[in-house]
Amino acid sequence: xxxxxxxxxxxxxxxxxxxxxxxxxxxxxxxxxxxxxxxxxxxxxxxxxxxxxxxxxxxxxxxxxxxxxxxxxxxxxxxxxxxxxxxxxxxxxxxxxxxxxxxxxxxxxxxxxxxxxxxxxxxxxxxxxxxxxxxxxxxxxxxxxxxxxxxxxxxxxxxxxxxxxxxxxxxxxxxxxxxxxxxxxxxxxxxxxxxxxxxxxxxxxxxxxxxxxxxxxxxxxxxxxxxxxxxxxxxxxxxxxxxxxxxxxxxxxxxxxxxxxxxxxxxxxxxxxxxxxxxxxxxxxxxxxxxxxxxxxxxxxxxxxxxxxxxxxxxxxxxxxxxxxxxxxxxxxxxxxxxxxx
Ligand code: DAH
Numbered sequence: 120x121x122x123x124x125x126x127x128x129x130x131x132x133x134x135x136x137x138x139x140x141x142x143x144x145x146x147x148x149x150x151x152x153x154x155x156x157x158x159x160x161x162x163x164x165x166x167x168x169x170x171x172x173x174x175x176x177x178x179x180x181x182x183x184x185x186x187x188x189x190x191x192x193x194x195x196x197x198x199x200x201x202x203x204x205x206x207x208x209x210x211x212x213x214x215x216x217x218x219x220x221x222x223x224x225x226x227x228x229x230x231x232x233x234x235x236x237x238x239x240x241x242x243x244x245x246x247x248x249x250x251x252x253x254x255x256x257x258x259x260x261x262x263x264x265x266x267x268x269x270x271x272x273x274x275x276x277x278x279x280x281x282x283x284x285x286x287x288x289x290x291x292x293x294x295x296x297x298x299x300x301x302x303x304x305x306x307x308x309x310x311x312x313x314x315x316x317x318x319x320x321x322x323x324x325x326x327x328x329x330x331x332x333x334x335x336x337x338x339x340x341x342x343x344x345x346x347x348x349x350x351x352x353x354x355x356x357x358x359x360x361x362x363x364x365x366x367x368x369x370x371x372x373x374x375x376x377x378x379x380x381x382x383x384x385x386x387x388x389x390x391x392x393x394x395x396x397x398x399x400x401x402x403x404x405x406x407x408x409x410x411x412x413x414x415x416x417x418x419x420x421x422x423x424x425x426x427x428x429x430x431x432x433x434x435x436x437x438x439x440x441x442x443x444x445x446x447x448x449x450x451x452x453x454x455x456x457x458x459x460x461x
Contacts, residue, residue: 120170120173120174121174121175121178122174122175122178122181122182125170125171125174125178125182125185126181126182126185128167128170129167129182129185129186129188129189130189132156132163132164132166132167132189133188133189133192133193135156135163136152136156136157136163136164136189136193136196137192137193137196139152139155139156140152140153140156140193140196140197140200141196141200143200143204145204146201146204146205146208149197149200149201149204152197153197156193156197157190157193157194157197164189164190164193167186167189167190168186168190171183171186224453224457227456227457229448229451229456230436230440230442230448230456230459231330231432231433231436231448233436234432234433234435234436234439235312235330235332235432237357238310238312238332238353238357238432239310239312239332241353241356241357242310242334242353243310245308245349245352246308247308247309247310247334247336248308248309248310249309249310249311249312250295250298250299250309250310250311251295251311251312251313252289252292252294252295252298252299252311252313253289254288254289254313254314254315254316255282255286255287255288255289256286256287256288256289256294257285257286257287258285258286258287259285260289260294260297260298261277261279261287261289261290261291261293261294262274262277263415264294264297264412264415264416265293265294265296265297265371265372265412265415266371266372266409266411266412266415267371267372268371271371273369273370273371276317277290277291277317278290278317278318279316279317279318280316280318288315288316289313289315289316290315290316290317291315291331291333291429292311292312292313292315292331292332292333292429293333293372293427293429295309295311295313295333296311296333296335296372296408296412296416296427297412297415297416299311299335300335300337300412300413300416300417300418301416301417305337305338305339305418305423305425306337306338306339307335307336307337307338307425308335308336309334309335310332310333310334311332311333311334311335312330312331312332312333312432313330313331313333314328314329314330314331315328315329315330315331316328317329321446321449322446323443323444323445323446324445325445326433326445326446326448326449329431329433330431330432330433331429331430331431331432332429332430332431332432333427333428333429334427334428334429335408335425335426335427336349336425336426336427337408337413337418337423337424337425338423338424338425339422339423339424340424341423341424341425341426342407342424343375343407343426345426346377346405346406346407346426346428347365349426350363350379350403350405350428351363354379354381354402357435358381358384359384361381361382361384362381362382362388363379363380363381363382364379364380364399365377365378365379365380365405366378366379366380368404368406370404370406371409372406372408372409372412372427373404373405373406373407373408373409373426373427374406374407374409374410375406375407376404376405376406377404377405377406378401378403378404378405379401379402379403379404379405379428380399380400380401380402381399381400381402382398382399382400383397383398383399383400384400384438385438385441386398393438393441400434400438402430402434402435403428403429403430404428404429404430405426405427405428405429406426406427406428407424407425407426408424408425408426408427413425433445433448436448440459
């Protein structure tokens with residue numbers, strides 16, 4: 120190449136390199152322009168350097184001088200643009216990054232959920248599995264299959280919302296006993312947590328919707344001894360080493376029926392406001408599954424027997440935490456939940 124052509128080429132490389140570096144709007148574009156212009160492998164400056172070899176010896180000093188000018192100019196421009204773009208990307212604030220973050224409220228489990236999970240865990244150890252059923256139930260499952268005769272006074276405590284076509288909002292979790300017995304062969308050991316509905320006022324001790332936990336055990340040779348020993352074991356686990364007592368009771372779906380009380384853990388049995396002065400807290404209803412319930416579910420009541428219980432985990436949450444009014448459990452007031460929840 121002759122000197123004149125070389126100088127013209129150096130001019131062009133320089134000119135186009137300046138344009139490319141200057142038009143790069145961000146760091147990525149600048150890097151692309153650098154590689155195209157000043158890159159070691161395929162950069163145009165590199166090609167210009169290699170072209171020096173073809174210059175006649177006497178013209179080399181002049182060509183080399185022009186080459187150095189072009190390269191230095193482009194390198195300086197690149198450094199300048201890089202510094203400018205770096206500055207534009209640097210954080211411009213003067214915030215104190217060492218300041219501790221504000222504590223965030225991440226939510227927590229509801230006190231009743233905590234009690235349900237604890238009950239589930241205790242019964243899981245005893246070989247029970249979890250079963251669930253619908254909250255919109257049929258009258259037959261909610262009442263008929265459980266041996267409530269039509270117009271029986273026991274229905275009074277179970278007034279609820281009636282839906283279309285013989286449907287009701289279930290008043291207890293007991294219908295899931297029948298659904299489970301229809302679906303599985305004994306031996307059956309299930310725990311049934313769920314929400315239930317009653318036509319009740321919303322006051323300090325009643326709510327129109329609340330949680331229940333039901334239990335059912337059916338097999339050959341199951342007796343009242345199994346009921347008492349299992350429920351005593353449960354009371355021991357959930358309330359500590361408290362004493363229990365069983366009082367005769369009535370439910371249409373159990374015979375015989377019993378209500379279980381645990382000795383009040385707050386006063387130790389001497390009587391206090393938490394146990395209304397009686398020394399005992401009623402925690403569940405229970406009994407031997409009525410043969411008519413087994414038959415309604417298609418189970419041979421001559422061969423199989425069983426026991427069942429039902430309880431309100433909300434009551435346990437209340438007596439545990441000394442909550443004076445159950446409406447607090449429905450408010451979801453963070454200031455309250457923060458004190459009790461985990
Ligand atoms: N279903 C009853 C209720 O809601 C509670 C109950 C009592 C359930 C005795 C049972 C039981 O399984 O054996 O009032």
